[in-house]
Amino acid sequence: MGKKIVGVLKRLYNALGMFGGFMLAVSTFLAALNAILRYGFKAGMPWSEEVCTYLCILLTFLAISWLETEDRHLSIDIFNTTVKSEVVKKIIYIVRGIITLGIFAILIKSGFGTIKSTFQTQAVTYVLQIPRYILYTIVVGSYALFIIGWLAILFCNRGSKFE
Amino acid sequence: GKDSGEAKGQEAVKEDNTVYTMRIGALTVAPNQCVTTADEVKKELEAASNGRIKVQVYPAAQLGTAAQLLEGMQAGSVEGAIFPCSFMVSAAPIMGFVEVPGICGKDSESFCRILNADNNDCINELLNKKGLHIASMLITDRSKYMLTKKPVNKMTDVAGMKLWGFPNAYTKVLTEGMGGTSTFFDSSELSVSLQQGTIDGAMAAPTLYAPQKHYEYAKYCLEMPDFTGGNAFILGTAFLDKLPADLKDLVLKTIMDVTVGYEYDYAKTYTEGAVQTMKDNGVTFADVNDAFYAEFQEVYKPMMDIYLEVEGADQLVKKLQALSEAYYAKN
Amino acid sequence: MIAQIIIPVAIILVVLVGTGMPIYLGILASTVYLQVFINHMPLQNLFTGMFEALNKNSLMALPYFVVAGTIIAKSSLGRRLINVFMVLCKRIRGGLAVSCVLTNAVFGAISGSPPAATATFGKIIYNPLKKLYNNSLALGVVTSSGALASIIPPSMILIVYGICTDTSIGNLFTGGILPGLLLVAILCVYLFIVGKNTSGEKPEHIKGERRKAIKESIPVMVLPVIILGGIYGGLFTPTEAGAIGALYSFIISVFVLKDIKIKELPQLFKDSVRTMVQIFILIASSTVFGQALNISQAPQMLVEAFAQFNSIQFLIMLNVLLLIIGCLFDPGAAVLILAPLLLPTATALGIDPIHLGLVFTVNLSIGMFTPPFGMNIFVTQSVLEQPMGAIAKAVVPFILLYILGLALITYIPGLTLALL
Ligand code: NA
Ligand code: NA
Numbered sequence: 001m002g003k004k005i006v007g008v009l010k011r012l013y014n015a016l017g018m019f020g021g022f023m024l025a026v027s028t029f030l031a032a033l034n035a036i037l038r039y040g041f042k043a044g045m046p047w048s049e050e051v052c053t054y055l056c057i058l059l060t061f062l063a064i065s066w067l068e069t070e071d072r073h074l075s076i077d078i079f080n081t082t083v084k085s086e087v088v089k090k091i092i093y094i095v096r097g098i099i100t101l102g103i104f105a106i107l108i109k110s111g112f113g114t115i116k117s118t119f120q121t122q123a124v125t126y127v128l129q130i131p132r133y134i135l136y137t138i139v140v141g142s143y144a145l146f147i148i149g150w151l152a153i154l155f156c157n158r159g160s161k162f163e
Numbered sequence: 164g165k166d167s168g169e170a171k172g173q174e175a176v177k178e179d180n181t182v183y184t185m186r187i188g189a190l191t192v193a194p195n196q197c198v199t200t201a202d203e204v205k206k207e208l209e210a211a212s213n214g215r216i217k218v219q220v221y222p223a224a225q226l227g228t229a230a231q232l233l234e235g236m237q238a239g240s241v242e243g244a245i246f247p248c249s250f251m252v253s254a255a256p257i258m259g260f261v262e263v264p265g266i267c268g269k270d271s272e273s274f275c276r277i278l279n280a281d282n283n284d285c286i287n288e289l290l291n292k293k294g295l296h297i298a299s300m301l302i303t304d305r306s307k308y309m310l311t312k313k314p315v316n317k318m319t320d321v322a323g324m325k326l327w328g329f330p331n332a333y334t335k336v337l338t339e340g341m342g343g344t345s346t347f348f349d350s351s352e353l354s355v356s357l358q359q360g361t362i363d364g365a366m367a368a369p370t371l372y373a374p375q376k377h378y379e380y381a382k383y384c385l386e387m388p389d390f391t392g393g394n395a396f397i398l399g400t401a402f403l404d405k406l407p408a409d410l411k412d413l414v415l416k417t418i419m420d421v422t423v424g425y426e427y428d429y430a431k432t433y434t435e436g437a438v439q440t441m442k443d444n445g446v447t448f449a450d451v452n453d454a455f456y457a458e459f460q461e462v463y464k465p466m467m468d469i470y471l472e473v474e475g476a477d478q479l480v481k482k483l484q485a486l487s488e489a490y491y492a493k494n
Numbered sequence: 495m496i497a498q499i500i501i502p503v504a505i506i507l508v509v510l511v512g513t514g515m516p517i518y519l520g521i522l523a524s525t526v527y528l529q530v531f532i533n534h535m536p537l538q539n540l541f542t543g544m545f546e547a548l549n550k551n552s553l554m555a556l557p558y559f560v561v562a563g564t565i566i567a568k569s570s571l572g573r574r575l576i577n578v579f580m581v582l583c584k585r586i587r588g589g590l591a592v593s594c595v596l597t598n599a600v601f602g603a604i605s606g607s608p609p610a611a612t613a614t615f616g617k618i619i620y621n622p623l624k625k626l627y628n629n630s631l632a633l634g635v636v637t638s639s640g641a642l643a644s645i646i647p648p649s650m651i652l653i654v655y656g657i658c659t660d661t662s663i664g665n666l667f668t669g670g671i672l673p674g675l676l677l678v679a680i681l682c683v684y685l686f687i688v689g690k691n692t693s694g695e696k697p698e699h700i701k702g703e704r705r706k707a708i709k710e711s712i713p714v715m716v717l718p719v720i721i722l723g724g725i726y727g728g729l730f731t732p733t734e735a736g737a738i739g740a741l742y743s744f745i746i747s748v749f750v751l752k753d754i755k756i757k758e759l760p761q762l763f764k765d766s767v768r769t770m771v772q773i774f775i776l777i778a779s780s781t782v783f784g785q786a787l788n789i790s791q792a793p794q795m796l797v798e799a800f801a802q803f804n805s806i807q808f809l810i811m812l813n814v815l816l817l818i819i820g821c822l823f824d825p826g827a828a829v830l831i832l833a834p835l836l837l838p839t840a841t842a843l844g845i846d847p848i849h850l851g852l853v854f855t856v857n858l859s860i861g862m863f864t865p866p867f868g869m870n871i872f873v874t875q876s877v878l879e880q881p882m883g884a885i886a887k888a889v890v891p892f893i894l895l896y897i898l899g900l901a902l903i904t905y906i907p908g909l910t911l912a913l914l
Binding site for chain 1: 510511512513514515516517518519522523526536537538540541542544545548549550551553554557558560573591729730731733736737738741758759760762763766768770771772773774775776780851866872875876881882883
């Protein structure tokens with residue numbers, strides 16, 4: 001059961017990484033196209049800067065759980081190279097997971113508040129008038145996936161990162 | 164009986180001693196009018212409240228961007244902010260009336276006094292629903308200047324120009340209406356973009372151009388007709404509702420007094436100083452002639468149309484007109 | 495009061511990050527501490543703060559240059575570029591390293607983002623440097639050379655300084671020329687000296703090799719022409735230049751040279767996402783951390799202590815303070831907060847505002863590649879997938895060289911002011 005969940009999640013996070021790559025490709029292409037159109041043909045797309053920026057922001061949050069579950073965020077590796085005991089390493093990793101869950105619980109709670117207020121006020125983005133609560137919902141969703149990832153590490157994967 | 168009476172008395176005293184912290188965010192640095200006004204409010208309010216309100220002013224977007232400040236005020240994590248109304252438009256589209264030429268009338272100063280005399284009630288009616296409250300407003304005319312690398316004397320001179328402007332839907336319509344292309348990026352990049360010629364010009368105020376020394380790279384400045392610009396001193400209703408009634412009144416009254424008694428004149432002097440600095444550094448200022456003015460009128464029409472689509476906008480425009488008429492009938 | 499802020503934050507960072515927690519989470523944990531226990535702020539603005547920190551079009555230069563760098567490194571474009579460098583520089587002692595320093599300085603100068611420069615150029619030049627010299631020298635050169643980008647004008651740090659202290663940006667740029675050249679000179683002398691004792695094999699001279707390498711490099715040499723020409727010719731912003739560079743490399747390597755297959759593309763972009771996300775999430779968390787620290791009034795308290803110093807003490811303490819600040823803060827944010835606070839004291843001590851601006855800039859740039867914290871360090875770690883320990887060791891000689899330059903720039907104001 002645990003293995004199955006880990007397998008499904010692993011595929012999901014990888015897919016998110018892949019989808020992030022797609023978003024990055026679209027963003028890069030749009031930004032280049034906008035520059036070419038504006039300076040080559042004097043017909044820019046003023047909305048494209050906003051689209052490009054939000055694509056990059058959203059893909060950042062969508063991809064953090066992929067990096068987190070594979071433990072590939074930037075870190076300082078002194079501890080893991082000096083401490084030899086696997087037991088100590090595992091305990092530290094589990095403690096780290098608990099702290100991480102706490103931080104992300106705060107982020108999610110704070111995110112819900114923001115979604116609620118931006119939904120009530122119908123706040124929109126500057127240029128394309130995209131409702132901001134939609135953007136924030138995607139971020140909170142990403143945080144939720146992040147939490148699920150750590151719960152799977154702690155309860156389904158015996159406290160080990162996804163390989 | 165006695166104990167609880169005493170406890171109640173203590174509670175009342177305790178409530179009296181509550182010190183309320185009021186964090187005010189601004190996007191600019193001193194001597195910009197937003198920051199000096201906030202500093203003035205701090206001075207006056209801390210004295211008038213006998214220390215019951217502690218004001219902290221955070222310039223330079225230290226408390227966050229405009230969007231962050233607005234959401235912070237709605238959530239109650241930030242108490243107040245002062246910045247141009249242009250930045251409020253996306254959170255509260257109704258504020259677009261300051262961006263559209265014509266709505267505030269020809270005499271913005273009187274218009275501003277009319278709104279403030281009314282405590283901005285007709286706007287706050289709509290804004291309070293969004294958790295925001297305008298404590299005071301500063302609306303000035305002569306607010307939008309096109310600073311360009313080449314002279315602009317007629318609409319065809321603008322054709323093909325890449326122009327920077329504050330990010331909102333009105334700027335886009337305005338720029339495209341003039342035949343230019345619109346671009347947005349952080350205002351901190353404006354100097355380099357003008358220097359390198361990535362853009363041909365910008366549409367903002369001398370109070371942005373002068374401190375950032377944009378005159379080093381662009382020497383022509385056109386005053387765009389009929390534009391008004393505004394700063395709003397905004398409070399979160401979450402904060403206002405938390406205050407005891409006497410303090411709430413004091414906060415609102417002090418802010419209004421500072422705006423009327425200090426900000427009006429300071430902003431005028433500061434803007435004039437900025438214009439003078441630009442002139443001293445070789446910038447040529449131009450006015451529009453009649454033919455050019457007529458061309459501008461055509462460009463403005465779609466901006467008004469966009470505004471009137473905003474929920475509650477047509478009623479607000481009517482109310483503002485009624486207020487103006489009442490004012491001019493009296494004076 | 496200041497101890498209540500600094501000590502717990504330091505403990506949280508050292509303990510969490512030291513035991514292998516991702517750096518951005520260590521920073522977020524410190525932020526939560528500050529907001530809850532010092533600032534008594536609701537935590538709601540943490541969420542919006544992280545989102546808004548990334549909501550700047552100018553930041554997008556980084557992902558676009560990362561994409562360009564990844565494509566160049568994966569296709570034959572990278573090899574072509576390296577070959578021409580190798581062939582042209584092999585007879586000069588330390589030549590490749592010197593050309594790396596110079597190119598990275600120019601590239602970083604125009605891209606506006608030192609980390610973006612490191613991400614692109616560092617990725618391409620690292621392997622040949624390693625081959626010709628050794629791993630440590632290669633890492634040191636790549637990690638430190640991005641710092642030149644902030645010092646040699648045009649420089650974002652100098653622009654922000656000029657705006658917030660009301661100093662002429664033009665004069666600041668002029669003031670930056672000699673200090674920038676001084677640092678380049680110091681680095682070149684050093685590389686000339688250590689370039690002698692390389693373990694790498696001496697490439698032999700092959701007839702016609704030069705011409706062949708130059709001819710093969712044409713498709714990739716077009717790239718700096720497009721990027722530099724486009725920015726200086728006023729065709730596009732540095733951000734757009736990154737995207738154009740990526741699009742150009744993509745078209746050339748996928749459709750013209752055909753050395754990247756379509757089916758390899760998803761993995762290529764996924765690799766770019768990894769690097770970009772590692773850096774972006776750090777930017778997001780250090781921005782909210784900076785805001786929280788600022789609300790705690792810690793910078794203001796630190797600055798008050800500066801009032802008692804004479805001018806030499808002031809400059810020494812400023813160096814120390816800024817080196818530490820440069821580790822944790824975005825240089826722009828650090829200047830925006832500290833420069834207006836410190837300028838009055840400095841002016842009273844007779845320190846020229848232009849000179850102070852350069853001291854700020856050089857200090858903060860060094861902070862960006864001193865371990866364990868610093869954006870350029872993180873970029874190297876991410877792009878080259880090298881352990882922090884190796885990078886930390888590799889940058890030591892370069893930190894010393896920069897500090898030598900910093901001392902000269904700080905204590906000889908004439909260096910900055912001579913051209914004014
Ligand atoms: Na530079
Ligand atoms: Na550092």
